[in-house]
Amino acid sequence: MRYAYALTAALLLGGTAIAVTSNQPLGAQTAQNEGLQAAAPQGAPASLADMVEKLQPAVVNISTRQRVQVQNPLANTPFGDLFGAPNGGRPQTRQAQSLGSGFIISSDGYIVTNNHVVSAGAQGATVDSITVTMTNGDEFPAKLVGADPASDLAVLKVEASKPLPFVKFGDSARARVGDWVVAIGNPFALSGTVTAGIISAVHRATGLGAGDRFIQTDASINQGNSGGPMFDMNGNVIGINSQILSPSGGNVGIGFAIPAEQAIPVIETLRKGQSVKRGYLGVQISPLSEDIADSLGLAKNRGEFVQGVEPAQGAEKAGIKAGDVIVKVNNREVTPDESLSFIVAGLPIGGKVPIELIRGGKRMTVNATVGERPAEDKLASFNQSSGDDFSDQDQPSSDTASKDPLGMAVLSLTPNIARQIGVPAETRGVVISAVDPSTDAAEKGLKRGYVILTANNHPVLNSSELSAAVQEAKRLGREAVLLQILVQGFPPRFIPVRINK
Numbered sequence: 001m002r003y004a005y006a007l008t009a010a011l012l013l014g015g016t017a018i019a020v021t022s023n024q025p026l027g028a029q030t031a032q033n034e035g036l037q038a039a040a041p042q043g044a045p046a047s048l049a050d051m052v053e054k055l056q057p058a059v060v061n062i063s064t065r066q067r068v069q070v071q072n073p074l075a076n077t078p079f080g081d082l083f084g085a086p087n088g089g090r091p092q093t094r095q096a097q098s099l100g101s102g103f104i105i106s107s108d109g110y111i112v113t114n115n116h117v118v119s120a121g122a123q124g125a126t127v128d129s130i131t132v133t134m135t136n137g138d139e140f141p142a143k144l145v146g147a148d149p150a151s152d153l154a155v156l157k158v159e160a161s162k163p164l165p166f167v168k169f170g171d172s173a174r175a176r177v178g179d180w181v182v183a184i185g186n187p188f189a190l191s192g193t194v195t196a197g198i199i200s201a202v203h204r205a206t207g208l209g210a211g212d213r214f215i216q217t218d219a220s221i222n223q224g225n226s227g228g229p230m231f232d233m234n235g236n237v238i239g240i241n242s243q244i245l246s247p248s249g250g251n252v253g254i255g256f257a258i259p260a261e262q263a264i265p266v267i268e269t270l271r272k273g274q275s276v277k278r279g280y281l282g283v284q285i286s287p288l289s290e291d292i293a294d295s296l297g298l299a300k301n302r303g304e305f306v307q308g309v310e311p312a313q314g315a316e317k318a319g320i321k322a323g324d325v326i327v328k329v330n331n332r333e334v335t336p337d338e339s340l341s342f343i344v345a346g347l348p349i350g351g352k353v354p355i356e357l358i359r360g361g362k363r364m365t366v367n368a369t370v371g372e373r374p375a376e377d378k379l380a381s382f383n384q385s386s387g388d389d390f391s392d393q394d395q396p397s398s399d400t401a402s403k404d405p406l407g408m409a410v411l412s413l414t415p416n417i418a419r420q421i422g423v424p425a426e427t428r429g430v431v432i433s434a435v436d437p438s439t440d441a442a443e444k445g446l447k448r449g450y451v452i453l454t455a456n457n458h459p460v461l462n463s464s465e466l467s468a469a470v471q472e473a474k475r476l477g478r479e480a481v482l483l484q485i486l487v488q489g490f491p492p493r494f495i496p497v498r499i500n501k
Helices: 002-021 049-058 078-083 260-271 290-296 314-318 340-345 376-380 395-403 415-421 463-475
Strands: 059-070 092-104 110-113 126-133 139-141 143-148 153-157 180-185 193-204 214-217 229-231 237-244 255-259 283-287 304-309 325-329 352-359 362-369 408-412 430-435 451-455 480-487 490-498
Touching: 049 059, 049 180, 049 229, 059 110, 092 180, 110 260, 126 143, 143 260, 153 260, 180 237, 214 237, 237 260, 255 260, 283 340, 283 490, 290 480, 290 490, 304 314, 304 490, 314 362, 325 340, 395 408, 395 430, 408 463, 430 463, 451 463, 463 480
Parallel strands: none
Antiparallel strands: 059 092, 059 126, 092 110, 110 153, 126 139, 143 153, 180 193, 180 229, 193 214, 214 255, 229 237, 237 255, 283 304, 304 325, 325 352, 352 362, 408 430, 430 451, 451 480, 480 490
């Protein structure tokens, strides 16, 4: 450190000496930043100011006033009488407010935003009013024309005495990773905030439903940006900022926008006062992960795995079964970018489509009639929560599990055990009696009391048949076994379990 300080001092003194002894006047020196102008990145303007100045008037702040029923914590307790709980301890009504962004799409006052910006934010809450505030401070009461929770889109309408500034949609299908984009919105109620960045990914799936295909960006998006527009460098709206991925709740450079190509048909339907309808097959699916692909001897990320089939829906009527792998729908390949739900959602309801699938290693094609996708709350009931274990794990079972290739000990399922674990008495399979906590089976969440119905699509009625399925998988060079698991209160589900080496 002493050496470093001495060297710095010498440099400073040397610089002073040069300045003093120089024949050039002090005033003739040039500042480092004088006349400097950074070159614009290729494809981006030197400044966004002119574009933003034209776009900002069409971006609005959206706020709602809500009434929320709050349960009195002293209600139905002895303390309610002791302290004289207000209103007799009955639920009380409190005021709440939400803030977000939106943008005007027509001069007569139609506005696009996210559904979650204008919907009730809590159970039991109701929205009393929606207010739209322009960048110049003008405020308008807004009417909700229509909302679609599945796509998280909503359309509002305001009445103004003169035509309003508006913006047009662009072609999001032409958006490429690396393109520059601009977001305008009201993060943390800071109206008219502009951020810029690039497109980080397209067709990004986040696991949120049928329309799960977003534009990802590193442009700063925070709470309050929801419903605001994402512009390309021509000033066209190519996305609607919808959500962020963040461990802290603030921007970390991973934001998601609904692509214009998906939003436009929904918005036009809502403007007409109609509800949005989507195609539906009635299958419970999961991605063809590496483990599932290994257990079936298939390539990963090509197709989706059928975990369950809903009764009386198009898939069941077409003969699709749990354990099938759907690889094509209507001649479109099923991939992470083109998910089964995404493809089917856009198909005409009532139409018949060919579905190519793999069953037992063989390809086949069936024809299914597309139904109408039910409401999201009804869909949730198809995937219920699991039950509890049936008893404590004993030491002998634990010892057996530690030596098993799958890390599990199993017992033949008897009517008595079936009654204890809450599955139908006619269920056929083996019940897990112990799981080695250091194995893939434990990591996948398998527990004592879970029932194994099949292994690699073959029924198993005892431990010998399960062992035979494992040996067969090893012979075929596979690193995992696909187990069909049944738990109380939950539909059968396929889980790939890696074989211990």
